[in-house]
Amino acid sequence: MFSTLGIHRRKLLLVFGLAIGGLVGSLIMGDAKQWAEIDWLDVLGEGGTAIALAVWMMLILGSRPAGRVTDLLTLGLGFMFLAMWQDNLDEFIRLPAEQFWDQWLESGAMPVGVMLLTYGLVHWHQEQLSINQQLRKREQLFREHRFIDNLTQLGRVDYLKEQLQGVMTQLPAQKMVLLMVDVDRFAEVNRLHGHREGDALLYELSELMLLNLRQDDLICRYAADRFAVLLPDTGVDKGKSIAAELSRAVQHFAYKHKTSGETLYQTISIGLADWQGEPSDLLIKRANQALANAKSGSGFGEVA
Numbered sequence: 001m002f003s004t005l006g007i008h009r010r011k012l013l014l015v016f017g018l019a020i021g022g023l024v025g026s027l028i029m030g031d032a033k034q035w036a037e038i039d040w041l042d043v044l045g046e047g048g049t050a051i052a053l054a055v056w057m058m059l060i061l062g063s064r065p066a067g068r069v070t071d072l073l074t075l076g077l078g079f080m081f082l083a084m085w086q087d088n089l090d091e092f093i094r095l096p097a098e099q100f101w102d103q104w105l106e107s108g109a110m111p112v113g114v115m116l117l118t119y120g121l122v123h124w125h126q127e128q129l130s131i132n133q134q135l136r137k138r139e140q141l142f143r144e145h146r147f148i149d150n151l152t153q154l155g156r157v158d159y160l161k162e163q164l165q166g167v168m169t170q171l172p173a174q175k176m177v178l179l180m181v182d183v184d185r186f187a188e189v190n191r192l193h194g195h196r197e198g199d200a201l202l203y204e205l206s207e208l209m210l211l212n213l214r215q216d217d218l219i220c221r222y223a224a225d226r227f228a229v230l231l232p233d234t235g236v237d238k239g240k241s242i243a244a245e246l247s248r249a250v251q252h253f254a255y256k257h258k259t260s261g262e263t264l265y266q267t268i269s270i271g272l273a274d275w276q277g278e279p280s281d282l283l284i285k286r287a288n289q290a291l292a293n294a295k296s297g298s299g300f301g302e303v304a
């Protein structure tokens with residue numbers, strides 16, 4: 001708290017400087033009252049309020065960054081504190097009637113302080129609303145984060161299922177195609193070039209496929225070297241042509257080995273399933289089956 005108070009040094013110096021100025025001014029221009037003249041109940045009430053206001057000010061300053069809202073809150077509480085402080089000094093020091101500054105401090109500073117504090121609180125409220133909004137967004141991002149694959153930064157299978165479910169319940173009449181894409185002989189890449197090179201290849205292939213898809217399509221990492229592509233509002237023919245485009249894009253992609261610079265070429269096999277109203281698990285199962293057919297067909301690089 002004390003390190004935060006340091007940022008607000010100037011404001012604190014101003015408020016307490018004015019309070020000390022008021023004390024010195026009263027001592028110079030006034031006369032000390034007799035002990036019997038002092039109303040101790042007033043001292044307790046006004047002095048206690050002044051101390052409470054000073055403590056509130058320190059607590060707010062100690063927990064807030066510098067800025068307009070903090071300035072308003074400090075000035076508001078500061079003016080209120082000064083009014084109470086000066087009121088309390090009157091209990092001990094009698095000032096001549098012509099010293100109107102004392103009257104002004106007592107009666108004028110309080111409403112000004114209340115207005116500034118209220119204005120500051122309104123802005124604080126607005127500031128808090130926008131902070132809450134930011135926190136909600138971050139929390140949402142955090143909650144969604146568990147769905148993201150670390151290597152490719154694509155959604156994982158859970159995310160795919162959630163999205164599939166969403167389309168199926170919200171748009172039950174919509175056409176939709178699911179592609180299951182598997183990198184051919186990927187184990188060989190790992191074996192020949194190492195796991196790290198395999199990782200880099202997977203990442204670049206995922207980026208390449210992402211670039212070759214439409215705005216509303218969704219690609220997820222299904223497992224290992226297998227990707228699932230959800231094509232919303234798409235029929236079988238269009239799905240086949242998108243699958244063929246993906247296959248060609250990968251086939252022509254010249255991956256550069258990260259240490260040797262050697263060029264590696266890769267193929268993918270793709271299974272296609274169009275949604276026929278079944279639950280998401282069955283659609284995924286059919287797409288996997290179509291992929292197995294493609295792999296066992298005439299070889300790799302097939303679409304089935």
Ligand SMILES: Nc1nc2c(ncn2[C@@H]2O[C@H](COP(=O)(O)OP(=O)(O)OP(=O)(O)O)[C@@H](O)[C@H]2O)c(=O)[nH]1
Pocket residue numbers: 151182183184185186187188190194195196197198199202223224225295
């Ligand atoms: N580098 C890397 N390899 C992975 C990762 N996850 C799984 N693998 C490997 O990916 C390979 C996938 O196995 P398969 O799909 O059976 O291998 P494949 O050679 O592609 O076989 P086909 O699909 O029949 O062509 C295995 O060797 C896994 O160890 C990963 O995150 N990074």
